[in-house]
Amino acid sequence: MSVTAVRPADLPEKPPETVNYLNVDHTIKSWLLTGDHKRIAILYLISVSFFFFLGSIAAGLIRYELTAPAGWVLESDTYNKVFSAHGVIMVFLFLVVAIPAVFGNWLLPVMIGARDLAFPRLNLLSWYLYVIGGTLIMIGIINGGTDSGWTFYTPYSSMYSNNNTATVLLGIFIAGFSSITTGINFVVTTHKMRAPGMTWFRLPLFVWSMYATGVVILLGTPVVAITLFLVVLERTLQFPIFNPELGGDPVLFQHLFWFYSHPAVYIMILPAFAVQSELIANFARKRIFGYHFVAFSTLAIAGLGFLVWGHHMFISSQSMYQGVVFSLITFLVAVPSAVKIFNWTATLYKGNISLHSPMYYALGFMGLFTVGGLTGLFLGSMGTDVHLTGTYFIVAHFHYVMVGGTLTAFLGALHYWWPKMTGRLYNDTLAKATAILVFLGFNLTFFPQFIIGFMGMPRRYHYYYFAPEYQAYHIMSTLGATVLGLSLILPAFYLTKSLINGPRASANPWGAHGLEWNTTSPPPPHNFEETPIVTDEVYDFDPVLEYEQDQEKKRREPRHYDDFDPQALAENEPKLPDKEKN
Amino acid sequence: MATLAHDGHGDGHNEALHHQFENIDQQNESYVVGMWTFLVTEIMFFGTLFVIYTLYRSMYPMDFYLAHEHLNIQLGAINTCILLFSSWLMVMSVHWAQRGNREKVLLYLGGVLACAFGFLVIKYVEYGSKIKDKMVPGPNFTTDPEKVHGANFNYAQLFYGLYFSMTGLHAIHVIVGILIIAALVRLWWIRAKSVVLDYIPTELVGLYWHFVDLVWIFLFPLMYLIPKPH
Amino acid sequence: MANTPLSHSHHVVPARYYHINLLVLALLMGLTIAAAYWSAPGGVVVNNIIAVGIASIKAYLVILIFMGVKWASPLTKVWVLAGFFGFSLMFIVLCDYMTRQFEPANGWVKNGQSAYPPVRPGSVQNVPDNVNFRPRGSGN
Numbered sequence: 001m002s003v004t005a006v007r008p009a010d011l012p013e014k015p016p017e018t019v020n021y022l023n024v025d026h027t028i029k030s031w032l033l034t035g036d037h038k039r040i041a042i043l044y045l046i047s048v049s050f051f052f053f054l055g056s057i058a059a060g061l062i063r064y065e066l067t068a069p070a071g072w073v074l075e076s077d078t079y080n081k082v083f084s085a086h087g088v089i090m091v092f093l094f095l096v097v098a099i100p101a102v103f104g105n106w107l108l109p110v111m112i113g114a115r116d117l118a119f120p121r122l123n124l125l126s127w128y129l130y131v132i133g134g135t136l137i138m139i140g141i142i143n144g145g146t147d148s149g150w151t152f153y154t155p156y157s158s159m160y161s162n163n164n165t166a167t168v169l170l171g172i173f174i175a176g177f178s179s180i181t182t183g184i185n186f187v188v189t190t191h192k193m194r195a196p197g198m199t200w201f202r203l204p205l206f207v208w209s210m211y212a213t214g215v216v217i218l219l220g221t222p223v224v225a226i227t228l229f230l231v232v233l234e235r236t237l238q239f240p241i242f243n244p245e246l247g248g249d250p251v252l253f254q255h256l257f258w259f260y261s262h263p264a265v266y267i268m269i270l271p272a273f274a275v276q277s278e279l280i281a282n283f284a285r286k287r288i289f290g291y292h293f294v295a296f297s298t299l300a301i302a303g304l305g306f307l308v309w310g311h312h313m314f315i316s317s318q319s320m321y322q323g324v325v326f327s328l329i330t331f332l333v334a335v336p337s338a339v340k341i342f343n344w345t346a347t348l349y350k351g352n353i354s355l356h357s358p359m360y361y362a363l364g365f366m367g368l369f370t371v372g373g374l375t376g377l378f379l380g381s382m383g384t385d386v387h388l389t390g391t392y393f394i395v396a397h398f399h400y401v402m403v404g405g406t407l408t409a410f411l412g413a414l415h416y417w418w419p420k421m422t423g424r425l426y427n428d429t430l431a432k433a434t435a436i437l438v439f440l441g442f443n444l445t446f447f448p449q450f451i452i453g454f455m456g457m458p459r460r461y462h463y464y465y466f467a468p469e470y471q472a473y474h475i476m477s478t479l480g481a482t483v484l485g486l487s488l489i490l491p492a493f494y495l496t497k498s499l500i501n502g503p504r505a506s507a508n509p510w511g512a513h514g515l516e517w518n519t520t521s522p523p524p525p526h527n528f529e530e531t532p533i534v535t536d537e538v539y540d541f542d543p544v545l546e547y548e549q550d551q552e553k554k555r556r557e558p559r560h561y562d563d564f565d566p567q568a569l570a571e572n573e574p575k576l577p578d579k580e581k582n
Numbered sequence: 583m584a585t586l587a588h589d590g591h592g593d594g595h596n597e598a599l600h601h602q603f604e605n606i607d608q609q610n611e612s613y614v615v616g617m618w619t620f621l622v623t624e625i626m627f628f629g630t631l632f633v634i635y636t637l638y639r640s641m642y643p644m645d646f647y648l649a650h651e652h653l654n655i656q657l658g659a660i661n662t663c664i665l666l667f668s669s670w671l672m673v674m675s676v677h678w679a680q681r682g683n684r685e686k687v688l689l690y691l692g693g694v695l696a697c698a699f700g701f702l703v704i705k706y707v708e709y710g711s712k713i714k715d716k717m718v719p720g721p722n723f724t725t726d727p728e729k730v731h732g733a734n735f736n737y738a739q740l741f742y743g744l745y746f747s748m749t750g751l752h753a754i755h756v757i758v759g760i761l762i763i764a765a766l767v768r769l770w771w772i773r774a775k776s777v778v779l780d781y782i783p784t785e786l787v788g789l790y791w792h793f794v795d796l797v798w799i800f801l802f803p804l805m806y807l808i809p810k811p812h
Numbered sequence: 813m814a815n816t817p818l819s820h821s822h823h824v825v826p827a828r829y830y831h832i833n834l835l836v837l838a839l840l841m842g843l844t845i846a847a848a849y850w851s852a853p854g855g856v857v858v859n860n861i862i863a864v865g866i867a868s869i870k871a872y873l874v875i876l877i878f879m880g881v882k883w884a885s886p887l888t889k890v891w892v893l894a895g896f897f898g899f900s901l902m903f904i905v906l907c908d909y910m911t912r913q914f915e916p917a918n919g920w921v922k923n924g925q926s927a928y929p930p931v932r933p934g935s936v937q938n939v940p941d942n943v944n945f946r947p948r949g950s951g952n
Contacts, residue, residue: 188619193612218626222624223902238721240719241634246736247641247642259901319914322907531604622895636906637905659841659845670833785880788878804864811856
């Protein structure tokens with residue numbers, strides 16, 4: 001038979017306090033020296049959330065400063081340091097890390113039926129490197145910060161900026177190795193540790209995307225690591241690598257920096273796609289439309305993503321012929337992303353959509369990522385990019401894909417797998433309200449930025465006294481940012497409350513498909529009591545069964561999902577045709 | 583419904599088998615593939631420097647040729663021979679680890695360590711003479727045209743910047759290699775189960791060491807044997 | 813006296829492969845040095861190609877024999893190839909520099925016409941008083 005969802009009524013009754021990975025050992029040492037991928041994922045969740053909070057403080061300062069045309073709170077230098085801090089923290093300490101390190105680490109072995117990742121100790125090292133790198137970055141920022149932007153363009157960063165740049169760069173270097181070790185783990189685990197019967201095309205699309213992310217990490221991150229290290233050498237030892245006075249080429253830095261940083265944005269978005277596939281399939285209760293297309297488009301994005309970095313450099317004096325080629329390939333790389341959007345939309349069509357909070361995030365992602373992706377086409381076309389680059393249009397574009405894409409998917413994943421990871425249910429109504437507020441706040445923040453960017457507002461400027469008409473848009477943007485910021489605090493409250501006294505979750509509160517739902521919430525330390533054998537693909541929703549279950553649900557008294565009572569359900573269990581159980 | 587397999591640990595007596603793996607072959611191949619993915623990142627790491635070097639050498643061919651003449655080709659060639667020989671010693675130690683002969687493993691690993699130290703000594707001598715000649719790029723770079731053999735001082739600084747970066751990074755990898763091999767020697771010395779029952783740790787260290795040799799195979803002709811451009 | 817490892821499923825390569833490989837590599841090393849001093853007919857480019865070519869052959873032998881890839885699983889071989897493929901992608905950077913010579917515009921021409929009024933370095937124009945603006949070079 002297939003790996004199907006387990007209906008809650010089918011589950012054996014278990015007493016609430018079974019041994020699971022969270023309560024197997026309560027000592028600090030067992031947490032700090034753990035090899036269990038699930039615990040490491042939780043450690044990552046805490047540290048990633050912490051750094052996200054710090055990055056959002058910087059964002060708040062930026063938005064606050066921009067409400068008046070004349071810089072009124074921060075001086076130029078300070079503002080430069082604030083937006084650089086925001087960029088560095090958000091990119092290197094949140095976006096690149098969040099979904100892979102939290103959800104990839106937690107779910108990858110469970111989804112393929114393994115007991116752990118291939119290299120558990122390397123996984124732990126990865127977390128320590130992340131924390132050390134993040135701490136070093138924060139030391140650099142607190143000591144005065146770097147004002148070179150998160151892009152560290154030479155020769156400013158290598159010759160003229162202040163000495164904290166070296167500290168921050170070393171922090172990024174170390175955090176890069178954290179990323180690399182995660183990538184090694186994901187790639188080897190996916191290749192070698194799938195359960196019996198779990199062929200590549202029976203894998204959840206989440207695993208495909210995590211694998212592609214791992215490949216991109218392995219091929220891209222070392223390049224930026226050595227490039228940033230060379231900038232450190234230039235700063236500290238005056239080594240001339242990118243120094244134009246000695247014949248070096250600053251544009252070479254840009255080439256090497258973007259050689260990683262463009263694939264880096266795919267490291268940020270491919271895991272979001274991973275989450276999105278899972279959410280859409282399970283909340284539309286339908287097999288993903290065009291599974292093979294989605295899987296191959298993931299690989300295509302990972303591959304083509306290495307060939308488009310020049311679109312960040314159209315105005316850098318790079319050869320225009322190079323620019324044309326990069327522009328063309330940028331248009332090509334948009335196609336696999338669009339394929340995915342089409343496939344998810346087709347999955348929704350005639351699906352049995354249940355609107356819980358993760359689905360809100362998934363639907364929001366569809367719209368927000370589409371906007372972000374389409375505006376990327378304006379920027380990928382060299383002719384329009386010449387006018388739009390360096391303006392708020394770019395800022396709006398990448399925030400749509402990064403916040404509207406990655407952060408939304410991160411929140412969706414958090415809400416979807418929270419019951420599995422913690423064994424607790426949260427208040428779904430509050431979660432839905434948060435999702436709506438996040439969506440509204442986000443759009444209010446960044447949509448006006450498209451408009452002023454198009455009108456010419458430069459990015460990384462804290463004053464716009466030359467164009468006071470932009471103020472209305474900036475104020476709208478700040479208002480949106482306030483809504484967004486406040487609404488992002490809400491999950492901290494209701495999720496924490498769920499940990500304290502939330503109802504306990506069954507193994508499969510969503511009725512979803514996937515090996516992770518075949519084990520208890522939270523799972524035992526080795527994930528499964530016995531190794532599963534897989535005989536069919538994961539999204540094998542049976543439309544007839546789904547319809548009948550849906551009819552039964554409608555007939556019964558409507559219940560709020562977190563009043564879900566397996567016992568009561570078992571008593572009222574509808575008499576459905578006997579599906580072959582094996 | 584997924585059927586549940588019996589949860590055997592393959593050959594359950596294998597103490598070298600870690601808990602997340604089913605059998606020793608899966609474990610061995612996972613470790614080798616994992617090591618190779620790490621070496622792939624190292625290829626990209628050093629590769630960036632090779633790309634930078636290629637660019638600058640194609641931009642300033644004559645200056646790079648002239649500046650490189652100050653390098654000591656003999657020492658570079660000796661270093662190449664040392665590393666090549668150490669590579670052979672390393673693979674022999676892995677071979678004897680596979681055949682379970684502790685004495686031979688220790689002998690060959692000791693040889694590798696000796697070669698590595700020899701490499702570093704020669705590097706120290708080389709760097710010493712360069713530093714004495716003020717060939718380190720930066721504000722104190724030499725102003726003596728003879729030292730750069732008539733090259734443009736700026737572009738010579740670029741060459742030496744790359745020379746020190748690339749050989750320095752390589753030397754750091756040699757030092758790390760020495761530490762890892764020393765740790766491996768200690769494990770073999772005390773007959774630790776992790777290396778006696780399983781040849782893979784030795785093989786992984788071997789892979790790392792061969793990679794160090796690989797980088798030098800490319801570094802030596804590119805840095806020391808630049809042909810004269812016309 | 814051998815402590816036999818418990819896994820015999822791997823292939824123990826006969827040691828003579830390694831000895832022969834060492835000899836071949838040593839010969840190639842000699843060849844590298846000789847080729848560096850030989851002026852190739854086609855010019856320096858050919859010399860460079862020969863040097864990199866010989867180094868590549870040496871690398872190939874080290875990878876295949878010393879690192880055991882010849883006897884390794886297909887997955888290992890794929891990753892070895894992936895590494896060098898990824899490395900080769902970076903050479904696209906060079907295409908930028910090689911195609912600049914064909915660009916029609918010559919870059920900034922001295923005394924060329926500019927659409928913007930000239931700004932003396934260090935000077936700032938028309939900044940209102942209430943703006944937190946400090947020109948570069950004025951401290952910190």
